[in-house]
Amino acid sequence: MAGQTPNYERFIADLGKPDVQLHPLYVISGDELLLRNEALDALRAACRLQGYTERVTLSLTATGPWNAIEENTQSISLFGDRKLMELELPTGKPGKTGGDALVSLANRAARQELTDISVVLILPRADRTISSAKWYTAVTQHAVLVNTPVISREQLPAWIQGRLKRQKQHADPATLAWITDKVEGNLLAAHQEILKLGLQYPEGELTLEEVESAVLDVSRYNVFDMSHAILRGDGQRALKVLHGLQAEGEALPMVLGLLTYDIRNLYTLAQARQNGHNPRNLTRKLGLFPPKDQLILNTLDRLPFSQIMGLIQHAHDIDRLFKGFPADGRLTDAWQEMARLVLRMADTTASSH
Known part of the structure; x- marks a missing residue:
């Protein structure tokens, strides 16, 4: 259904279901590269399971290439192949030509003219400038919008604990605080350390000594x-x-x-x-x-x-x-x-x- 704004975790969980209904238009918005990529990977996996055999990735700026959107959404496959088209807009500023192209895309989605294709627009976090833009309003009215959460430094210990639980490990508050300090509040760095702990230690509780040993056992260059x-x-x-x-x-x-x-x-x-x-x-x-x-x-x-x-x-x-x-x-x-x-x-x- 157009205009949905599901919770980030719910979005990923739903895409993991074999009977999930895929939509013609998605928007993934956020500044955390790790979470944005996780949402995109979940969408890619769901598309593969449902026979989307082609994937097109376009990196767009105010100078283009915006005509590629229409070319890819209007081309008809001779073999009935489905396509996932990823539109990356790193700055969140499409310019006038790009804004018009995105409004046109949203209108086509509203008229149910996007067939055998899912389009995902990947944006930084929508600040006031982006969220008040005509193109953003048009697209989000007819898209499934996923805003990746902002994990503050204060929230990071709980986030680390949640990720540890996924690999059936856990740690006490002092150990979680120590990891948070070592990664300087950076989510991607925390993710890398969590994966390392999963490889080095068995399931169960992680002691501070074990975590210090794993995290400090790093390369000469940091x-x-x-x-x-x-x-x-x-x-x-x-x-x-x-x-x-x-x-x-x-x-x-x-x-x-x-x-x-x-x-x-x-x-x-x-x-x-x-x-x-x-x-x-x-x-x-x-x-x-x-x-x-x-x-x-x-x-x-x-x-x-x-x-x-x-x-x-x-x-x-x-x-x-x-x-x-x-x-x-x-x-x-x-x-x-x-x-x-x-x-x-x-x-x-x-x-x-």
Whole structure:
């Protein structure tokens, strides 16, 4: 049914049912890369089970390619194949042409003209600018809208406990607090540590000593060291850590996820500053604590808003490269492109003033 807004957990659970009814139009919105990807993976799996043999992924900006939506939704398969089309809009700003294309897509969904295809629009969290846009209103009126939850630093221990329970493990509050501190409130980093604990230890209660041993038994190079070096403007140190992480086999999505977390925080604070608010008053709300909060604020003073916007698209392009899709104007190697992103974030020559 059009206009549904299911709970995130309910959405994923329902898609796991073999008889789930798939809809022609979905919107997945949120800033947590892990949760957004989990929702998208659940939709992909449900589509595969119901014979959606083709998947098309389009990365869209204000400059296009918006005509590809109509081309893909109007093409008729000679063999009756079903298609999942993923529309990624990293900045949440489609521009006029894109906005008109999305309104047209919503109208076609309302007229039940989208047959043998499911379209999913993947957006960052809908702020006031996005949610008041004509295209967003049109699309969400005729789509299943899934807003991924915001897990604050205070909520993270309970979230970690819930994820541990999925693998039949649990920990006491002190251990959960220790993990939360070590991952600096980052959901993707917490997810990686939880998976590691599931591989290293049997079901049951995890002691603080076991968790410390697993989490501290990490590579010589640490992804949080890289983040701090970037935010200090120490590009050479950040590159050294990045190359070390690559050499030691660290997963690129984990590294990219942490940088994306920093970029999203920078973008949120930069928007607040443009709207006349003091960014320092928002750091706690974003789960930023010393020394990370001051590092983020210093970077905010160092990088202009336009450059922060560019970082969002750059990170998204690296994600596409990792998944095997080309990205215009980027190198073909995702790790090499990651190095370019690191240097852009650590740039000390720019100024936001």
